[in-house]
Amino acid sequence: MKTTMTLCAAAVMAISGVAYAAGEHPGHGPHWGYKGDTGPAAWTKLKPEFSACAGKNQSPVNLTGTIDAQLPAVAFNYKAGGTEVVNNGHTIQVNYEAGNGISMDGMQFELKQFHFHSPSENQINGKSFPLEAHLVHADKDGDLAVVSVVFDLGPSNPAVGAAWGQMPKAEGKAALPAKVSAKGLLPANRDYYRYNGSLTTPPCSEGVRWVVMKKPMTISKEQLEAFKTTLGFDNNRPVQPLNARPILR
Template sequence: MCEGKNQSPINLTGFIEAELEPIAFDYQEGGQEILNNGHTVQVNYASGSSIKVDGTSFELKQLHFHAPSENHIEGKSYPLEAHLVHASDEGDLAVVAVMFEEGGANEGLEQAWSSMPEQAGEEKTLQSSLSADDILPSDRDYYRFNGSLTTPPCTQGVRWLVMKQPVTASKEQIEHFADVLHEPNNRPLQPVNARPVLQ
């Protein structure tokens, strides 16, 4: 089902220096619904949270997780990766990716995992509303490339914005997610082809 030369994920390497505008984050506490769709655990967002990229506003629709990470950075895989999926009014997509390293417990994850749905198809309400700010790194520098969604139909034309700075999650938090899914849920790396990766 997945065709095209700009597929995701990729190994981000061979960076091209560029004047990347800072992403304008405007996140509210809108994440109240958490669900296990059998492929990932996802937090859905009410309207009101957005980013601005290329002069266009993209509304945060949902965030979900992959273990191990789908994208690699200079050959390095991470134990967990979050994807914050946004859409513009025109239907264009932008995904902010955050890498997790094993370390101290992550407060944002703690909030989400406390209501983790254990069974596929199960949906729960979070005890307290989650702001996506809670899982972003303090340093918002990023890599950028054009890619696709990583699940079928793998729609291309997605702006990928990968945070350079990883955040930490505890070993227990990472294992809890992996245990609930029972198997890795990362798509294999795809060929970069002629795409530039900007930094």
């Protein structure tokens, strides 16, 4: 599958050092959002390229009725490599330098960026969480693998703090004073659920390998408030029908 490397690539490309007002992406056609006329229910109607949003293998989902599949461990090869933080009008994203990634299915996927949704997009046995991180990886052919980590409220997360300490209040980007490691987002126990899904933002491309960590991490109430205040809206797509898909554990 050849596709965009990031979940919000269109919006990122619309940013060229200029901070646009919310909802304005000059030269980028109909804008999409999380409510009203441009919200998730309308995505397929906004642009022909968004037709996959009506597909049968969409994300996020409620991870329930899981099947024991003795999943092999995913190998994480992360060192500190988050170099800049972007407010793209849909999320806060940290772009990662080359040379980090995961191995799964006998393939190598390079970590491109991680970003956040509040509240969580995926649910675990019907439970929604205050925050979810998506670590977006691509192999050499552009096939995507997203590692998801959900967060409960509790002790603050230092990696989140380091990234969000610099987050732009309006659309734009900022260099991070020290490289942030995505390792700080991962629980010590790497047991996971797995399913076949999609990007959770337009163009909703399918064929994405989803690896959802079973164990939640924590962020502080203050950290969550800082994210929500900066973004100013909930950025979670509602859960999508599973249809014929199994969820493996």
